[in-house]
Amino acid sequence: MTxxxxxxxxxxxxxxxxxxxxxxxxTHVAHGVFETRLNVRPEHQQQDGFVHAGVMATMADHTGGYAAFTIVPPDRRVLTIEFKINFLRPAAGQQLLCRARVINGGRRIIVSEADVFSVADGAEKHVARALVTLMAVEADRTRRTEQRHPELCA
Amino acid sequence: MTxxxxxxxxxxxxxxxxxxxxxxxxTHVAHGVFETRLNVRPEHQQQDGFVHAGVMATMADHTGGYAAFTIVPPDRRVLTIEFKINFLRPAAGQQLLCRARVINGGRRIIVSEADVFSVADGAEKHVARALVTLMAVEADRTRRTEQRHPELCA
Amino acid sequence: MTxxxxxxxxxxxxxxxxxxxxxxxxTHVAHGVFETRLNVRPEHQQQDGFVHAGVMATMADHTGGYAAFTIVPPDRRVLTIEFKINFLRPAAGQQLLCRARVINGGRRIIVSEADVFSVADGAEKHVARALVTLMAVEADRTRRTEQRHPELCA
Amino acid sequence: MTxxxxxxxxxxxxxxxxxxxxxxxxTHVAHGVFETRLNVRPEHQQQDGFVHAGVMATMADHTGGYAAFTIVPPDRRVLTIEFKINFLRPAAGQQLLCRARVINGGRRIIVSEADVFSVADGAEKHVARALVTLMAVEADRTRRTEQRHPELCA
Incomplete structure (x- = not known):
């Protein structure tokens, strides 16, 4: 596979x-890089009309995870071990952008960072920063069996 | 208000x-405590059929935030400053439960912890642990203005 | 080894x-549990006379790591992948206590939590909470070679 | 004060x-930027001869905190609310460098990132990345009184 x-x-x-x-x-994929976009809809909001923290966290986790995916061989998968996200200001725009990149790619442990930007009237504002720790594991075909992940489970 | x-x-x-x-x-509310439930649907899953990390993060953040809400006066609101979440094992059950409690309630800064459990065939498994930092701010009526949050914004 | x-x-x-x-x-060791103590000295302080965040972080990381050590076989070692720590109040006492316990022990990834308490005049105050992610790796004899840790390094 | x-x-x-x-x-100070250095000594090590995670955490926290200090008025102080740090590879060099910068400066909440590099034989390796959340509070003269920090304490 190229x-x-x-x-x-x-x-x-x-x-x-x-x-x-x-x-x-x-929106964009390269080695160690993944970028995504979200058009904000009413169901993304929290009680004040801003985008909910969970939406930004989902975007940062998933985009950071796929940045990690770009650097592993095709017979591997990546699992999120943990992440941390700081919310820098309320996200009030009509669109969110997420730009993620791998900051360290070990054979087992990969660390990505992901920034989320809110776009309003053409101007981007930095609304969240995440640091995501992932683990590369052998892909296998079985689905929905916890036994697949003895690295994580007791 | 009682x-x-x-x-x-x-x-x-x-x-x-x-x-x-x-x-x-x-499912349950008390002083410093908030508990919630989610019936897992196909749209909650990631590519392997487990519940997506973003769903668990949303649940942990929002439940942890409302645990903080229970201890502030009614003229205050809480904002998530940041959170960190560890995923302990894949969430394969039909239902998720989240139990959150305040571990430190300052006048400004409140810290909650939130545990997420996956329920399959009546057995609970601990699938995620989050630590959430919140800030209590004066509630006001204006919506969607970033100027409301000078504590966070430059 | 027993x-x-x-x-x-x-x-x-x-x-x-x-x-x-x-x-x-x-001060105490059991399966999945590690507890430690520190008598506060002037060199542990920060500019305000409280214990420095770095001291509490070191104590939480090291105690949480040794809690993980108690559950791995003797031919394994544990490495800290990352940790997060919340400082709940200034630590003003004459002694610090740290109580750590494993909250999830996988074959590869172990998660510990560690609480730090400040003791002043016999009363304990909860001053910090940490969540620590560790990886169990095969112990080997070679020292100071990065090549030992291909799991982490590129 | 200039x-x-x-x-x-x-x-x-x-x-x-x-x-x-x-x-x-x-080693260097500018608006929103702080940089530091540490000559590694035997007492900085952990059991394998690498620099202990607590040393890097202390360096990242303190350097990130002083980056925040550079952007607040002289009548303010900054407190670390929490931080998260990822260890990217073992630190085996003779010197550590830390470069920190403010990524968001609110009136109350400031977020810094700090990178730690290990220098061996003139080559720098990226060994840790931290994300630090700080709070700016009014400076006052009283020392060692918890009552000074009602923002944090209950």
């Missing part, structure tokens, strides 16, 4: 399940 | 916008 | 290098 | 108590 084929696969793979339900779209 | 009236208000206030879109429901 | 022999080894192994320089002592 | 006078004050203020005990020195 890098371009791998990136094309990841673009398609990205938007399923919860990220698709949230409406997150891929 | 504590019971305040808790009743918070129960109702909880499930709007994104948390409502995700389907998170309140 | 569990008691393992715990005795860990007690001795704990206080070397930086933790010894800081003066951290072991 | 910015240069303020920066000169911070350079001097930096290395007291625990950071001085650790041997951390200031």
């Amino acid at each position: 890098p371009d084929e791998w990136f094309a696969f990841l673009r398609q793979d990205f938007a399923r399940g919860f990220p698709a339900y949230c409406g997150i779209e891929v | 504590p019971d009236e305040w808790f009743a208000f918070l129960r109702q206030d909880f499930a709007r916008g994104f948390p409502a879109y995700c389907g998170i429901e309140v | 569990p008691d022999e393992w715990f005795a080894f860990l007690r001795q192994d704990f206080a070397r290098g930086f933790p010894a320089y800081c003066g951290i002592e072991v | 910015p240069d006078e303020w920066f000169a004050f911070l350079r001097q203020d930096f290395a007291r108590g625990f950071p001085a005990y650790c041997g951390i020195e200031v």
